[in-house]
Amino acid sequence: MVAAKGLILKDGARVAIIGGGPAGSFFSIFASRLAQDLGKSLDVTIYERKTFDKQGAAGCNMCAGVISESLVQSLALEGINLPSSVVQSGIDSYYFHTLNGSIQIKSSRLQQRGIATIFRGGGPLGSHKNAIQSFDEFLLQKSVEDGVTVKHIMVDDINLEGDKPMLYSGGKILQDCDLLVGAFGIKANTAKNFEKLGIGYKIPSTIKATQSEIELGSDWITKRFGHSIHIFLLRIPGVKFVSVIPKGNFITISLLAKEPNINYIKDFLGHPVMKKMLPPGFKAPEKFCHCFPRINISAAKKPFANRLVFIGDASSARLYKDGIGSAYITSKAAVHTALLQGVGEEDFKKHYLPVCKTLNRDNIFGQFLFFLNDLISCVSPLSKSHFKMIQWEQNCLQKDSHYSDILWDMFTGSRFYKDVFLRTLNPWPIIHHWVQLLHLP
Ligand SMILES: Cc1cc2nc3c(=O)[nH]c(=O)nc-3n(C[C@H](O)[C@H](O)[C@H](O)COP(=O)(O)OP(=O)(O)OC[C@H]3O[C@@H](n4cnc5c(N)ncnc54)[C@H](O)[C@@H]3O)c2cc1C
Structure with missing residues (x-):
């Protein structure tokens, strides 16, 4: 395909x-509003x-x-503005x-419950019907309000x-x-249709996560999990990390392991550290809503051509964090x-590609930070001293919590990884920490 010049939307x-x-x-x-x-006037479909009103995987992203x-x-x-029917919980802290x-970490910057938790579909299997409004459905409704047509049809072939x-x-x-905008996520079949066009596009590589929804009741969840996201770094064999997210009557457990496997969830629920968080006598139900979704871990190759652009997961996404961002x-x-x-291809190359490249480059710093985090978690003396330092910061130095803020920014994705990485190189906070310790009575 020859890169054409002067292609504009009339x-x-x-x-x-x-x-x-x-x-x-x-x-x-954004296209409807800018037009x-x-x-x-644009005719956008x-x-x-x-359809995102269904419960379970069928209606969920x-x-x-x-x-x-x-x-x-x-x-x-x-x-x-996300309505309360969409937001399941407002988050103000992380527990590690x-x-x-x-240890609970609050950011010195976050003033209120500024992080939201949502369901992408109509809720987990077995949840109360119509009690949950899907985030994706809410956004689609916003599109319709802006004059966009939504057709619930599967596109199964594309030609030039x-x-x-x-x-x-x-x-x-x-x-x-x-x-044509490719916003199909990392669905391999749809990507293949584009790859076969010979435009140079290649879908990003992915890994599978394990995810499940466990019903504990909102009273217990508020009491035990509060308004926090809980990260578990427990050295469970094969498991990288587990996060538990409170959402109304349910907790969402997202787990990154060597391979996707529901038994990891069962093992995690039986781990002594997690057991303390569960109601007395809790037994994992025989059946619970679970899935093995793919996570984008690299960038797409050439996410544009004449009259074609790829966005979201089908193009570039931040490593392990803020994919929706x-x-x-x-x-x-x-x-x-x-x-x-x-x-035209040249327009996207000049003006769109640099934005994707910024995300892709930043992920290199993200890879390094997650490697460092794995290393600290695995080496006992390192993880002990790191834990103590963060504990000390949270207890005494609320407005100068250097390492807590690094952990916060890394796990919330609220800052670019490069910025977080550069802050890890600053030697002053660690010197300051030891000086303070020496002066303690
Ligand atoms: C385990 C896990 C946890 C995550 N946690 C978070 C998190 O907490 N926060 C966060 O910000 N991100 C998170 N992400 C990443 C986030 O899910 C993605 O980055 C985000 O969904 C990307 O949005 P998208 O619109 O590009 O793709 P998607 O959300 O995948 O949407 C693509 C849509 O295209 C449709 N589609 C595909 N092919 C066709 C076709 N041929 N015809 C018609 N329709 C089609 C699909 O049905 C789907 O609705 C997580 C990902 C995983 C796997």
């Missing part, structure tokens, strides 16, 4: 988006195979459901549970006809596109390029 241009997850919805909302500001503080704020600035003990992408479902033509960043950058510069 008045009435047809924009199709494959995928109505966060990336697809964000793109449609309106520019005095253009989202194709989404799922399977994730831990933590909306970072920075994304909650960015959405509020866009006039997208290690074999040396448990003339200079325009053409979409198909069940052998029938759906539409041709002046711009990455969907926001990439969709915004793609909209600005498409509407203010053009929809």
